[in-house]
Amino acid sequence: MKLAHLRPSARMLPVLASLGVLILLYAGGCVAFENFGSLRVLINLFGDNAFLGVAAVGATFVILSGGIDLSVGAVVAFTGVLIASLIGHGQAPLLAIGLALGLGAGFGALMGALIHLYALPPFLVTLGGMFLARGLAFVVHPESLSIDHPFYGEFISQTLSVPVSRRLAIPFTAFALLAVVLAGAALARWSRYGRNVLAIGSSESSARLMGVPIGATKILVYTLGGFLSALGGVVATFYMQSGNPASFVGLELDAIAAAVIGGTLLRGGVGYIPGTLVGVLILGLIQTLVIFQGTLNSWWTRIAVGGLLFVFIVLQQLTARRRE
Amino acid sequence: MIVDLLIWPALAALLWVNRRRPLLWPLLALALLLLFNRLFTPGFFILEIRDGRLYGTLVDVLNQGSKVMLLALGMTLVIATGGVDPSVGATMAIAGAVMARLAGVSIPVALGGGLGVALLAGAWNGLLVSAFRIQPIIATLILMVAGRGVAQLVTDGQIINFEQPALVYLGNGSLLGLPFTLALVLGMFVLTALLVRRTALGLFIEAIGDNETAARFTGLPARPVKFLVYVFAGFCAGLAGLVAASNIKSADANHIGLYLELDAILAVVVGGTALTGGRFQLAGSLIGALLIQTLGTTLYARNVGADVATVPKAMVILAVCLLQSPVLRAKLAGLRRPTPVAIRKEGSA
Secondary structure, three states, X not given: OXXXXXXXXXXXXXXXXXXXXXHHHHHHHHHHOOOOOOHHHHHHHHHHOHHHHHHHXXXXXXXXXXXXXXXXXXXXXXXXXXXXHHHHOOOOHHHHHHHHHHHHHHHHHHHHHHHHHOOXXXXXXXXXXXXXXXXXXXXXXXXXXXXXXXXXXHHHHHHOOEEOOOOOEEOHHHHHHHHHHHHHXXXXXXXXXXHHHHXXXXXXXXXXXXXXXXXXXXXXXXXXXHHHHHHHHHHHHHHHOEEOOOOOOOHHHHHHHHHHHOOOOOOOOOOOHHHHHHHHHHHHHHHHHHHHHOOOXXXXXXXXXXXXXXXXXXXXXXXXXXXX | OHHHHHHXXXXXXXXXXXXXXXXXXXXXXXXXXXXXXXHHOOOOOOEEEEOOEEEEHHHHHHHHHHHHHHHHHHHHXXXXXXXXXXXXXXXXXXXXXXXXXXXXXXXXXXXXXXXXXXXXXXXXXHHHHHOOOOOHHHHHHHHHHHHHHHHHHHHOOOOEEOOOHHHHHHHHOEXXXXXXXXXXXXXXXXXXXXXXXXXXXXXXXXXXXXXXXXXXXXXXXXXXXXXXXXXXXXXXXXXXXXXXXXXXXXXXXXXXXXXXXHHHHHHHHHOOOOXXXXXXXXXXXXXXXXXXXXXXXXXXXXXXXXXXXXXXXXXXXXXXXXXXXXXXXXXXXXXOOOOHXXXXXXXXX
């Protein structure tokens, strides 16, 4: 690798900026609050936001291809309630999880096929997908359903978590998040498929002229998005030990925000999967800060995320215009 | 019976007048849905007069549909310029919250405050789109994310109730026996139609939506027009937000206008305005909004809960998308399938 690759370029600027924001927020929290710097807060930051991170990696891939996926939150909720319901009916947890993942991938593939084959706007198709998944979640079970199974109660939350001290353990969800981010980063950076996605996102007509298989790549990217949304739903059941059809409303906005804050251009073609992890951690840190502060209400989180989104979108716009 | 004598000839006449116009399809869908209800939903068409005002399911559809109709008017113009504004639901919540907060001061202040803050929200979106040149869906995403937080801030996380008769009248009162909201929608429709069809503004909007670069080269003020369109959408959202808050006599920042932005976009698309911009159908959007509301009421009357009702709604969205798809249209017309490159050019939003 040449050294020139390591020098920060204009393209890396948003990622470096968000990394700076992350460090600033963390340092600020450590100065302002006792115990903020504790290992427990750090571990919870990963564990509690794992489902968002997993789903956000999928959303990032879709955005990289120049599309958008608004069905994320609904698919996460559907997966959770489906798994809870299947386990409640006596099915094996692994079977339920496998089925849910398959359905998520199939759902994404269906949306991708509609988008590609009929040249429909992704925004509208995934909007329809969001309504469909949300409604189906209520068909599966109309209210919150807790999961009561040794696989969840003991295996996932105890056996698979790594103890750090006597009272502190790294939950399985944190490892799931890191694994998905690493796999996603490798797929985007080093695989032919990842290159194809980026090429389509930069310019679909140029990609076609270069011989990139547009249809297969695009349908697969929505399949991946659906699969990772479902996986996010699975991780959410590990974390919540329940499924609720009314939960995770607006999660797609958080996922998109995480991708944008992490340096992914919303028009597609440029972005970094590790950046999305940074974005997710920033969203999580803001939430933690608001909780630590105590007197601030939780809606400040939304306003802060909106403000950050604004700053990063304008930053993107300015760097993009300078390149033109 | 009298309702039948009035409604079916009127629908038939409307269909006949529009037989060669784009309004035919949404009208036909609405007529079929109404016919289904006439045959299979008992009581759907019963109207009665109590205390000098009309009651019945049809009146409810008009009253409940008023919010989406108001939103759809603004959304039509935004979509016609080639943009989209999914933040109107959050704007509704902010407007309702401000009105409830100021309800105790005085009525004009409460109404003016609610509408003023909605205009500001629209101006914010317009600024991002026209001055910063950010893609509309991305620019409006910011307000969509933060808007409900702002509304919560205004209400301090509480649900604020109000009793002022004038504010309650806005969403629940009646004028000449019909819901006041209907008069509001008609007034806004006439105003909007005059604005875009009796001035050059409508042509400007269509030209910008069709090809912005060409429009700018012909000397059209593309950016100011785009800015205005978002401000107008904000204003419509503000009105809808005031009506929504008045409906329930309180400001509920979490639920006012939730998902209504999607209904509004759907209404516009069903009404015959293409999402890619250009030519728009103002009346079509109103019919689209009525169609969505009638569909919702129909499902509700058949004991399909509001939660599950999103499934048929999704089916309608996807069906309408497919019908608008240039690929499917070409296939249906038996033409040669257009090359993807041609579609991309036609359909790039």
